[in-house]
Amino acid sequence: MLREVCRDVSIEPNLLPMDGEQLQYRTANEARVDVSARGFWTREQRAFMDIRIFDPMAACHRGISLEAAHQRNEQEKIRAYGDMIQHVDQGSFTLLVFTTSGGMGPKSKCFYSRLADVIQKRSTSQGATLSPG
Known part of the structure; x- marks a missing residue:
């Protein structure tokens, strides 16, 4: 779906190597x-x-709530990649955290909401240009 609305979609892209940057967490x-x-x-x-x-x-x-489990998993990924992506790659970082039973964390819900909006806007604008006048 990302290929429908974005450019330069890549699976498992390497991040830029660090060149002396000092990050809060080890990456x-x-x-x-x-x-x-x-x-x-x-x-x-x-x-x-x-x-x-x-x-x-x-x-x-x-012993922890589902919300706390989502937050724990998100924080682990943020520590692993967040600073590096922001400071070295100059990009944004979004975590897509799901449960094995199909639930999704708050950041995942935000991502899919944005994806739906972008797809809807794109299809609406294409429909407007394809409509007979």
Whole structure:
């Protein structure tokens, strides 16, 4: 669906190597995320998305709310990639966190809402140009 509304969509793109940048969290030098696309959130800016699926019934999530489990998983990914993408790649970073039972975290809901809006706007504008006058 991203290819319908964005340019330069890439699967598992490598992030730019760090060149002396000092980041808050330690990041692997040859890091990669799951998807990137140009122009998703901001015109011409590259958006990077990383996907995580977790089992909310796993032992590590027992005793915490589903909301807290989503937040924990999001924070782990932000620590791994957020600073690097923002400061080195000059892009935006969106986490797509899902549960094994089909639930999605707040940032994932925001992403899919934006995707639906962009697809709808694009189809509306194409329909307007294709309509007989």
